[in-house]
Amino acid sequence: MMAIRYPKSIVAALGLSIVIALFFSCENNNSLEFKRYYSEGAAIYQTHCLNCHAADGSGLLALIPALNDSTFLKNNKASLACAIRYGLKRPIKINGKAYDENMPAANLAPMEIAQVITYMNNSFGNQLGMVTMDEVETDLKSCK
Amino acid sequence: MLAAGWSSCKTNDSKTSLPIFGSRKAVTKTVNGQSVTDTVYQTIPKFSFVNQYGDSISNKNLDGKIYVADFFFTTCPSICPMMARNLLTVYNTFKSKDDFKILSHSIDPKHDSVPVLKKYADKLGVSGNTWWFVQGKKEDVYTIAEKNYLVAVKQDSTAAGGYVHQGYFVLVDKQKRVRGAYDGTDPKQVDQLIADIKTLQAEPDQK
Numbered sequence: 131m132m133a134i135r136y137p138k139s140i141v142a143a144l145g146l147s148i149v150i151a152l153f154f155s156c157e158n159n160n161s162l163e164f165k166r167y168y169s170e171g172a173a174i175y176q177t178h179c180l181n182c183h184a185a186d187g188s189g190l191l192a193l194i195p196a197l198n199d200s201t202f203l204k205n206n207k208a209s210l211a212c213a214i215r216y217g218l219k220r221p222i223k224i225n226g227k228a229y230d231e232n233m234p235a236a237n238l239a240p241m242e243i244a245q246v247i248t249y250m251n252n253s254f255g256n257q258l259g260m261v262t263m264d265e266v267e268t269d270l271k272s273c274k
Numbered sequence: 275m276l277a278a279g280w281s282s283c284k285t286n287d288s289k290t291s292l293p294i295f296g297s298r299k300a301v302t303k304t305v306n307g308q309s310v311t312d313t314v315y316q317t318i319p320k321f322s323f324v325n326q327y328g329d330s331i332s333n334k335n336l337d338g339k340i341y342v343a344d345f346f347f348t349t350c351p352s353i354c355p356m357m358a359r360n361l362l363t364v365y366n367t368f369k370s371k372d373d374f375k376i377l378s379h380s381i382d383p384k385h386d387s388v389p390v391l392k393k394y395a396d397k398l399g400v401s402g403n404t405w406w407f408v409q410g411k412k413e414d415v416y417t418i419a420e421k422n423y424l425v426a427v428k429q430d431s432t433a434a435g436g437y438v439h440q441g442y443f444v445l446v447d448k449q450k451r452v453r454g455a456y457d458g459t460d461p462k463q464v465d466q467l468i469a470d471i472k473t474l475q476a477e478p479d480q481k
Binding site for chain 2: 181182184190191192193194232234
């Protein structure tokens, strides 16, 4: 039997590529979950949000706010779930403008809320990452 | 074959007149000693409402106007924002024409008072006298919706916002005849409405 001797450089390259592959498969798991949340969220958005907030998240002039105020979304991250689940009855400021109409409650499960927030937070120019169901369940416990 | 199909499509696109909806009857009268038969079409009857400025608006204010009628309420959580968004496109296309109007009827007059309607119009950026948001006696609005504009509305505590209604935009000509009805939540049908208004404006008796 003849033993095949690989040059050291090839062994090293092979080893490195395995490490890279592992790293990316890990990445893939995260991004796969993100994609799942995002695409489910898009469908929920169409059913529950689009009529008012529009397909492009632009809202409706001074009547309904746009969903592209990343600073607001970031600063109010913990109360978004409550606003979606129970509606909003207090005035808010979006993109520097005041909005005082009531937002109706959307009767959604925590998972659906997490998915639709993930969709909103990564659409319309926002890049705010993922919100998980666990986070939403925690946030819903402290609704005012 | 293909060419025939293509050209038949083309013909449909460039229509020169719109259908007339509603019941009609033939009326025979005597003109200069001769009997003449004429077709009488169903028209929008007398009405009297109040607009967002507190002015009364009657059928007379729509004499000689082409207008679009719809039914909504300001707190409507379902189809109304979509309808308002689409109607704004129509408004922005024709607001410089003084023989064009939009008449949005509130089906919740108890809540939609004159100041509420004014605030709603302001928030949509609607000023001037092209687009009137009107309210009146509830029975009057519901009757004219169903009998004349052929749009179904009804109060229903189980529906979102408390009312069910159809989101039609109804096109009415200068003789107050209904010439078209378009799904106000569908941007494609709203494009068709805009095209049809232009077609209607070009009809000889609409000038």
